[in-house]
Amino acid sequence: MSRKFTVAICGGGVGGLVCAVALSRYPDIQVDIYEAAHQLAEIGAGIGMWARTWRIMQQLGLDRDLAGIAKASSDMQPQVSFHFRKGDQEEGKDFYTLVTPGGMIPFHRPEFQSVLLRHVSPQCRTHTSKRLKSYTHLPIGHGAPSTSPITLHFIDGTSASCDLLVGADGVKSATRATMVRELASQAAAAGRHDQAEELQRTQPLWSGIYAYRAIIPMETLRMQSPGHRLLTDPMFYFGKDTQLTTYPISNGTILNVAAFHTQYDLEDTKLDGSWTENIPREAVLRDFSEWEPEIQTLFQSIPQFNRWAVVTAPRLPTFVCGRVALLGDAAHAMVPFQGSGAGQAIEVSLRRD
Template sequence: SGGGVGGLVLAAALSTSPAFAVDVYEAAHAFAEIGAGVGVWPRAWNVLQHLGLADALADVATVPPENVPCKLTPLTLAFHFRKGDEPEGGYTFQEMVTPGGMITFHRPDFQRVLLAHLATTRTRLHTRKRLAHFTQPATPDAPIELTFADGATARCDLLVGADGLKSVVRAGMLRAAAAELHAQGHHADAEEALRGVAPRWSGTTAYRATIPTDVLRARCPGHRVLDAPYVYLGRNAQVTTYPIARGALVSVAACTASYEREGTSFDAPWVQDVPRDTLRADLALWEPEVQALFDCVQSTSRWAVHTTPPLRSFVSGRAVLLGDAAHAMMPYQGSGAGQAIE
C-alpha cells in the first residue's frame, strides 16, 4: 500500500523473485511525485545498483562534477555550508566531504525510472485505491483482507504499509496492539502504542520549490548554487539548495523552526500552495544571493513537517511498515528517501 519511493523500490526488489506476486495500491488518481529534489547517499545507491536500476537512474541524475556519473568515489564534496541570515557578511564556513557524496534527482524523474522498470515485471499497479482498513487472519493459511475507501476489496499474504505519514496500516497495527495490551491489563503499554498512531508536528515548516536554471542564471549570473549544493544557515532556519534534472533545475527547500511549538497541533493544511511572498517574509533579511533564489521562485508549497514517535516494532503479524509510515523524520540529514530504500 503506497506508491512513493519506498513502495516502488520495494516492489522492484520483490519482483526479482518469481515467488512473489506484487500489487501496489496508490491512493492518488495517478503515480505522481511532487516536483522537488531527492538525494541518494551511497548506501541507498548500492541497493539501487543491486536491483539493476543504476544505469537508468544515471541518465536522469545530477552528479557532483568531481564524479564520473554515478561511479561513487571516496571523499566527495557533498555540501557547502554558508552563514546567510544577514544582509551583509555571509560566508562559507564548512565543506562537508563524505565517501561517495550525494546523487541528486528530480523526484518525478526518479519515479518515472521506477515505474518504467516495474512495467517490465509482473508487478500490478493500482491507482485510486486508498486503503480504509485491513483485517489480519485468524489462522496462518488465511489471507489478510483489505478494504479500500471506494468499497473495493482485495486479499494478500503480506501487507507492506508504505502509505506515508498518515499511514492507515500503522494506525491499524497500533490500535490492534493497544486493544490486546488493554485486554492483558497492560494499560500503560497500550497508551504508549496509541501515541504512535498520530504524527507529531515538529514546529518546523518547509517551503519547497524548483527554479529553472536559466531563470536563476539570468537573474544572478554566476550564482554559486548553479554548480554546487549549498545549505544557507541562520537562526532557527536554513535553505537547502542543489541542482537537479541534469542541471536544468535547482531544488530549494527553506525550513523555519519554532521549536517551542513542537508537539502542538498544526491547524492549517499540512501541505498547501502559498504565495512566493510568504516565503520571502519569513527570510526577508537573509543575504542577497538567497533573495535572488526567492526572486526566481514561480510557485512554492508550504509543508508542516511532522514526524512519527519511535515505535517498538514495525511488524505485527503479517503486516509491516516501511518508510515514513514507520519512521517519518526531520529533513536535515537528507535521508528520508534513502532510509526507505535501504
C-alpha cells in the same frame, strides 16, 4: 499449479516502488500496488542519495538507468556533498564543507520514480484511486491458520486480500493506525496497560517546522545573476530559526530549493488546517528578510512556493505485526535535515524483500 504468494503494497511512492522492484525478482510472488491517487504519477522536487543507498541501487540493477539522470561517481571516492554557510546577515560566511564517499547524488523525484516504474515487473498489478481505510485478519490461535488472508478495506467501499501487507502509505498511514490499534489491544490483553496507553499516543504530530519548496530552471537564476554560486554548488545556508538547502537536479538544468522556518514552541503539537498549500514569494520573504543579497536574488527568481508542514511520527516498538510491515514515512516520518528519509525507506525495502 500452486497459488502464488500475494504481497499488497499500499502506497506507490519511492519506498513502495523500490519494494515492488525488489520483489519483482521472485516469479512466485504476486505483487499488487494500491495507490490512493488516480494515477501512479511521477511528482515531487529533489531527492538526495548517499553512497549507502546507491549501493542498493546497484544491487537492484537500477544504477545504469539512474546514471542517465544524475551524475554518480563510479568509485565512490570522497567528493564535496554540500558547502555550509551562515546566511542570515548582510554578508554571509562559509564555515564548513561536507565531504562524503561519492558525494550526494541528486535526483529529480519524478525522473527517479520513472526509472523505478520501468523496472517493476510487468506481472505486478497496479490499482489506483485505492486509499486504504483499514485492514482485518483473524488472529492466529482463534480458529485461523497462519496462512489466513489479510483483508484490505478501502475508502471507496471495496476490498481486496493478500498474504502479506506492506504499508508504504505515508505519514497519514491507515496501515500504521490499524497496526497501532492491534498492538495496543495485544498489550492490554497481556496486562501491559502502560504500553497500551503509550501506543495510543503515537499519532503523527507537527514538528513546528514549515518547509517552503520550489524548483526553478537554472536559466531563470542565470538570467538574474550569471555568476550565482547556486548555479553549480550544493549549499546549506543557516540562520536563526531558518535554514535553506539548494542543489542542482536533472543533470544541472533545474535548481531544487527547500527553505525551512522553525517554531520550536510548537514542536509535537497538532496542526490545524491544511498540511500543504501554495503560497506567494512574499510570504516566504518575511522569514528571510534579513538574509544576504544572494538569497534575496534567489527568492526573486521564484514567484511561488509550496509550503509543507513537516510532520513526524513517534517511535513505535516495532514496524512489524504478524504479516504486516510498515515502510517509509508510515514507519518513521522524520525531519529532513539529514536527507535520510527516502534512503531509509529504500534500504528497508531491500532488507524486507
